[in-house]
Amino acid sequence: MTALVKSETQMSPARAEQIRGVRLKKRLLLTGLTVGALFPALPVIWMLSSSFKSNGEIFEYPPRLITENFSFVAYTDILTDPEKLRFFFNSYFVATCVTLLTLLVAVHAAYAFSRYQFKGKAVINVLVISVQAVPPVTLLIPYFGLMVVLRLYNTYPGLILTYMVFTLPYAIIMMTGYFNTLPKELDEAVKVDGGSPLTALWRVLIPISIPGMVSVGVYTFMIAWNEYLFALTLTRTNDMRTVPIGIQLLMGQHAYDWSEMMAMSVLGAIPVLILFLFFQRYFIGGMTAGSVKA
Amino acid sequence: MTSSTRSKGSRAAAGSAQQDNSSLPPSDVPTRANGGSGKRRKRTYGGTLAPYGFLTPTFILLLVLMVTPIILVIGYSFVDRVIINPNSELVGFANYAQVLGDQTFWKALKNTVLFSSVSVAAHFVLGLVFALMLNSPLIANRTKSIYRAVYILPWLFTVAIVAVLWRMLLSPNGIVNYFIDELGLSNDKIEWLSDPSIALPALMFINIWAGYPFFMVTLLAGLQGISSELYEAARIDRASPLKQLLHITLPQLKPIIVAMALLDFIWTSQQFALIWMTTGGGPIDATEVLTTYTYKLAFSTYDFAVASASAVLVFVLSMVLAYLYVRHQKARD
Numbered sequence: 001m002t003a004l005v006k007s008e009t010q011m012s013p014a015r016a017e018q019i020r021g022v023r024l025k026k027r028l029l030l031t032g033l034t035v036g037a038l039f040p041a042l043p044v045i046w047m048l049s050s051s052f053k054s055n056g057e058i059f060e061y062p063p064r065l066i067t068e069n070f071s072f073v074a075y076t077d078i079l080t081d082p083e084k085l086r087f088f089f090n091s092y093f094v095a096t097c098v099t100l101l102t103l104l105v106a107v108h109a110a111y112a113f114s115r116y117q118f119k120g121k122a123v124i125n126v127l128v129i130s131v132q133a134v135p136p137v138t139l140l141i142p143y144f145g146l147m148v149v150l151r152l153y154n155t156y157p158g159l160i161l162t163y164m165v166f167t168l169p170y171a172i173i174m175m176t177g178y179f180n181t182l183p184k185e186l187d188e189a190v191k192v193d194g195g196s197p198l199t200a201l202w203r204v205l206i207p208i209s210i211p212g213m214v215s216v217g218v219y220t221f222m223i224a225w226n227e228y229l230f231a232l233t234l235t236r237t238n239d240m241r242t243v244p245i246g247i248q249l250l251m252g253q254h255a256y257d258w259s260e261m262m263a264m265s266v267l268g269a270i271p272v273l274i275l276f277l278f279f280q281r282y283f284i285g286g287m288t289a290g291s292v293k294a
Numbered sequence: 295m296t297s298s299t300r301s302k303g304s305r306a307a308a309g310s311a312q313q314d315n316s317s318l319p320p321s322d323v324p325t326r327a328n329g330g331s332g333k334r335r336k337r338t339y340g341g342t343l344a345p346y347g348f349l350t351p352t353f354i355l356l357l358v359l360m361v362t363p364i365i366l367v368i369g370y371s372f373v374d375r376v377i378i379n380p381n382s383e384l385v386g387f388a389n390y391a392q393v394l395g396d397q398t399f400w401k402a403l404k405n406t407v408l409f410s411s412v413s414v415a416a417h418f419v420l421g422l423v424f425a426l427m428l429n430s431p432l433i434a435n436r437t438k439s440i441y442r443a444v445y446i447l448p449w450l451f452t453v454a455i456v457a458v459l460w461r462m463l464l465s466p467n468g469i470v471n472y473f474i475d476e477l478g479l480s481n482d483k484i485e486w487l488s489d490p491s492i493a494l495p496a497l498m499f500i501n502i503w504a505g506y507p508f509f510m511v512t513l514l515a516g517l518q519g520i521s522s523e524l525y526e527a528a529r530i531d532r533a534s535p536l537k538q539l540l541h542i543t544l545p546q547l548k549p550i551i552v553a554m555a556l557l558d559f560i561w562t563s564q565q566f567a568l569i570w571m572t573t574g575g576g577p578i579d580a581t582e583v584l585t586t587y588t589y590k591l592a593f594s595t596y597d598f599a600v601a602s603a604s605a606v607l608v609f610v611l612s613m614v615l616a617y618l619y620v621r622h623q624k625a626r627d
Contacts, residue, residue, distance in 0.1 A: 251458060
C-alpha cells in the first residue's frame with residue numbers, strides 16, 4: 001500500500017488514474033463489506049447487550065446498548081443453578097460421545113469404501129448418500145416406540161445412537177474422500193510386511209488423516225450440539241435434557257426472563273465459537289468439502 | 295537419525311516394489327477375477343469379506359435405527375389408530391386419504407415450498423454477493439479473515455438460540471420495531487410473529503439470516519478453485535466485471551450452486567425447530583409447514599396413524615429431492 005502511494009508521484013497521469021481507480025474500488029468494497037457485516041453482527045451484538053441488562057430494561061424505550069445496571073447476574077444465575085449446569089454437561093457429554101463414536105465407525109466404513117471393491121458397493125454408496133435426506137420427522141413416530149422397546153428412552157445411549165444415524169453418512173462420505181486422496185501404496189506396504197488391513201488402517205492411514213478427521217469431528221460435534229427435535233422427543237426428565245431444550249424450557253417458564261435466555265444463548269454458543277476459532281481452517285474445510293468435492 | 299531415514303527409505307522401496315507387483319492379482323480383487331486354486335480362493339475370500347466386516351457397525355446402526363423405523367412408519371400408515379389401540383386393523387389408504395383431504399396439509403405443503411424456495415434463493419444471492427466481496431484480491435488477507443468470521447457468525451448459533459434471539463428482536467416492543475419507527479416507516483407496534491399476513495415472511499427472514507453463511511463459505515471455496523487464467527484471458531479481451539461474472543464465475547460455480555441449492559432445499563424443507571420455537575406453525579396455520587403439521591398430528595392430537603401417513607408423504611417428497619441430488623452428484627463425477 002505505501003509502496004503504491006510513493007510510486008504514484010512519479011507515475012504517468014494514466015497510470016496514476018488507474019491506481020486512483022483501484023483505490024476507489026477498494027474503498028467502495030470495504031464500505032460494502034462493513035455495511036453488509038451489520039446484517040449478521042447487529043442481532044448478535046444485541047444478544048450480548050441484552051444478556052448484561054436487567055430484565056426490565058430489555059424492551060426499554062429508547063433502547064440502549066449498555067445500561068447503568070450492567071451486570072453478570074444472568075450468567076452467575078445460570079452457572080450456579082445445578083439444573084441448568086446439567087443441561088450443559090448433557091450437551092457436552094452427548095456431543096463428545098457422538099463425535100468419537102462417529103469417527104470410530106466412519107473410518108472403518110470409509111476404509112472399506114476407499115480400499116476395496118466388493119459386491120453391492122455402488123448400491124450401499126447410494127444408500128449412504130440418500131440416508132442423509134431422510135427427514136427426521138419421518139423417523140420420529142416409530143423412534144418413540146423403538147426407543148422404549150430397546151430400553152433406550154430417556155437415556156444417553158438413546159440420544160447418542162440416534163444422533164449417529166444422522167452424523168455417520170456424512171462422516172463416511174467425507175472420510176472416504178479423504179482416504180481416496182492418500183496413495184494406496186501406503187497400506188500395500190504394510191500388507192507386504194505381513195500386517196493386516198486393520199494394521200494398515202490404524203498405523204498408517206489414521207495417523208496421516210488427522211486433518212480430515214478433525215474437520216469431520218468438528219462438524220459432527222456441531223450437529224450433535226445443535227440437535228433439537230430428537231432431544232425434545234426422546235428425553236422425558238430434565239436431568240437428561242440438552243442446552244437447546246434448556247433454552248426452550250426457559251421460554252416456557254412463568255414470565256420470560258429475557259436476559260437469562262440471552263445469557264444461556266451466549267453460553268450455549270461458546271463451545272461452537274471456540275471450535276470455530278481454533279479449527280477455522282478445518283471447520284470451513286469440513287463444511288465445504290462435502291459439497292465441493294463429493 | 296540416519297537409521298530412521300534408512301528405514302523410511304526401505305519402506306518407500308517396499309511400496310514401489312508392491313507397485314511393480316500390482317500386475318499380479320492382489321489379494322483384494324473380487325473372487326470372480328481369479329477363481330483358481332483353493333489356497334488362492336481362501337485368500338481372496340478373506341479379502342472380499344473384510345470390507346463387509348468394516349461396514350458391519352454401520353450396517354447394524356442403519357438397519358436398526360434407519361431402515362426399521364422407515365418400515366415401521368410405513369406399516370403404521372396403513373392401520374387404524376396405531377399405538378393407542380392394541381387391536382388396530384388394516385385400513386388401506388384411508389389415512390392417506392384423510393391427510394390429502396385436509397386443507398391444512400395443503401396449506402403446510404404450500405408454506406413449505408414457499409418458505410424453502412425463498413430461503414434458498416436468498417441464501418444463494420446473499421452468499422454469492424458476500425463471497426465475491428470476500429474473495430476480492432484488493433483486500434488484505436488479515437482484513438478478509440476478520441470479515442469472514444463476522445459473516446459466518448449466524449451459522450455458529452444453534453436453531454434454538456436463533457429462535458429466542460429473533461423472538462426478542464421481533465417482539466412488538468423490540469429493537470426492530472424501534473428502528474422501523476425511527477426511520478419513519480411505520481409507528482405501529484408490528485406483531486411480526488403473530489400477525490398471520492407477515493408471520494411467514496418474518497420466519498423466512500430469520501431463516502435467511504441463519505442460513506446464508508453455509509452457501510457463502512461453499513461458494514468462497516468454489517471461487518478460490520477457479521483458475522485465474524480464465525480471468526486474465528477475459529481481461530485481455532476487455533470483458534467487463536459483469537461479463538466476467540456471467541460468463542466465467544457463474545458457469546464455473548454452476549455444479550456447486552446446483553448441489554448446494556438442492557441440499558439447502560432438502561434441509562430447509564425439513565426445518566422444524568425454528569418454526570416450532572417461534573410461531574409453532576401459527577397463528578392458526580399461517581406458518582404451518584409439513585414438519586410441524588406432522589408433529590402436531592402425532593404429539594398434540596395423538597393421531598399416530600394419520601401422522602404416519604403424513605410422515606411417509608414427507609419422506610417420499612424428500613426422496614425425490616435426494617434422487618435429484620444423487621443424480622446431479624453422479625453426473626459431476
